[in-house]
Amino acid sequence: MIVAERKPIEEIIEEAKGFDRILVAGCNECVTVCEAGGKKEVGVLASALRMYFMNQGREVKVDEVTLERQCDHEYLEEIRNIIDNYDAVISLACGVGVQFMAEKYFHKPILPGVNTVFMGATEERGVWSERCQGCGKCILAKTGGICPVSRCAKRLFNGPCGGSSQGKCEISDELPCAWQLIVDRLKELGRLDEYEEIMPIKDWSTDRAGGPRKVVREDVRQ
Amino acid sequence: MSADVSTNTPSKLEKILRAGHLAVTSECGPPRGSDSAAILKKAEMIKDHVDAINITDNQTSVTRLCSLASCIHLKLAGYEPVLQMVVRDRNRIALQSDLLGAASFDINNVLCLSGDHQAFGDNPQGQNVFDLDSMQLIQTVRLMRDDGKFLGGDEIKRPPRMFVGAAANPFADPFEIRVPRLAKKIAAGAEFIQTQCIYNLDKFKEWMKQARDRGLHEKVFILAGLTPFKSAGMAKYMKNRVPGMDVPDEVVKRMSGVPKEKQPEEGIKICIESIQRLKEVEGVKGFHIMAIEWEEKVPRIVEEAGLYPRPQA
Incomplete structure (x- = not known):
């Protein structure tokens, strides 16, 4: 929501x-x-x-x-x-x-x-946190279902920066390191070896960078 | 040095490493103003004791004279700069453009970094860019250099000829992917690595062992990073406040165990001892000495660590 x-x-x-x-x-x-x-x-x-x-x-x-x-x-x-x-x-x-x-x-x-x-979720009553930035090209299949665009303060695509410490982001002790979460999840899924695939440079044209966006579905349009 | 060492670039740092010498690099932070004398003064202190000088790129997100202009000043003065580039502040257009700018002055070394988050600096309300990440910047420099192409696919007239470096932090978490991350940087095209400051030698050795087990030490030149402590306070600060820094208790204790006026000397001793121990670690190909606002101590550290005189290239 x-x-x-x-x-x-x-x-x-x-x-x-x-x-x-x-x-x-x-x-x-x-x-x-x-x-x-x-x-x-x-x-x-x-x-x-x-x-x-x-x-x-x-x-x-x-x-x-x-x-x-x-x-x-x-x-x-x-x-x-x-x-x-x-x-x-x-x-x-x-x-x-x-x-x-x-x-x-x-x-x-x-x-x-x-x-x-x-755009986020209700963690508990009174606590909401971000999950998606609507970049227009979802890569969650590659990152263990955890989004580095919305959850990493540097939106890094290829792993944690040098500031990841005890599961937390360098900018705040309150903030989980997205890449720690990704690594933990890949491990759980038995897919940690996929971490070494280099994620290619992102096409940001589907993001805000490409200008205001619009979705047109001719099949459902009236 | 033999003349027949094969190199990918005209970089002096590359020549020294490929010839099998232990390399020594250091770094200088540019001033918070436009006086080029400040950067040249620091470089002059260390020029005879290091093979190349990194210029930091708005480190800790504090606005300073830019890395590129500082590198140009060094180059024009006859020194060997390493252009540090963070992906925090520039998109792919600006990064490629600045790489060409550096290449136009025959700056032959680049270090590709993410950059500290802007929350640490003097403009925490600023936007960040992160159009590429550090891994992708490595790929970009290699594409420009090796294929003579822009990211957009067009041909570059007179491509950059840069020896490509990256950082590695053996002490950050999660530890189990720290060596895989190194492998990834090498796969992306990194040719040399400068590590985060090493105080926990055991953990560094464990990281190096894992790297050796995968043969990574033969695919990339690893320069061990060191920063001498000026005081026990600095050691405590680095331990407790700097993300991704691993300062063992015994090191803090050693610094605190000597009177305040002798602490700088103790910090230098620790640094020299660390270099001597790290020389024995297979796969360490040199040292990156980051004496923060303490450049005048670099010559002594290099000399007493047995790394002087520097080889000619």
Whole structure:
């Protein structure tokens, strides 16, 4: 899933304080799972904003809505009838949802309420960590199912740097060395000899480096 | 030295190694400013005692005068530079371009490195590149040199003629792939290796034994890396704070066991003794002495370790 973090309330207030009618819009997908932008967080943010405006002696309307998804036309359409009741929307969806809403409601300011950080997994409640950077050419078959692009701080393709120490990365004791994980897994799979195959220079044109990406599937296109 | 030693490049370092001499290299860190005298001054201190001088490339990710320009200053002064190149800061276009730039001054040695993560340096908020890794940079230099081709496939007019080196850290983890990693670097095209600073000689010997068991010591010139301690504090710092460094307790104890004013002398003694012991290790073909901001001690270390005078090439 896409993992996001709630923005500091001060930053949201700074962007939103000029408006009199605000809609806080959550998303029921990834940001709900990572507890950054679901219905619950919409409620918390809306309450905080109401409190702030009340303390300022201002009458500001702050309403709440949570859409099934903000990255689909279908669900974004659900607010078409109400959007003009507001001067701005604070979207608690990931960066995709914020942008898709802004494209659809071109005349309306759409403000981000979260920082989108990575594609990752829930290690345990309250702990999420990165697993994928969407490089566009998956090599997990070669690396024991552990991605050096997203999990090695230097995204090295041919083994650990000289800074790998007791299973940890040189930049932090908290961070596992991706290549230690890869070596451990290759060993478990009885495939450690594959480590010596030199991984060729990567074609980064399918990555962000190649410009904004698009997937078109003619077979499913309508 | 006999004139008929066959070499792949005009590198003096390569000539000395292929002639069967124990090579001695050292390194100088460029200044944090644009004064070329700083780099030349360091080089002058060691020039008669080493065969080649590495110039570090923004080591520990702290911004400095660039390795390439520093190497050019050395080359123009008549010294033999080893261009250190990290893949952290430049993509494949810039790396190939800088290799050609170095080649245009007939800089004949390159050391291909990953580079410390930028989190350690003065710009922790910067982006990193890592378009290639160090292994792939080795391959790139060899392609440019041996096939006269760019990575894109086009022909290079007057290709670089560089003796290609890589680093090896026998002390980093996971230990079981440290020799396979060396093998991989050799397969990628590394011709010489400069190791991480050696303080744990037993572990180094174990690594060398594993390398010999695979015949790797005959496929690459391994230069053992050494850094003399200036103080017990430095020994403790290296032990506890520098990732991938293995400083045994007894070495720290030995440094701490002498009064502060005698610790520099003890550090130098340890370094010289280590070289003497490492000379006996089959497969060690030379020494890389990294006297960090202590270049003036290199001549004494080289002399007392019995590595002076240097052979002429």
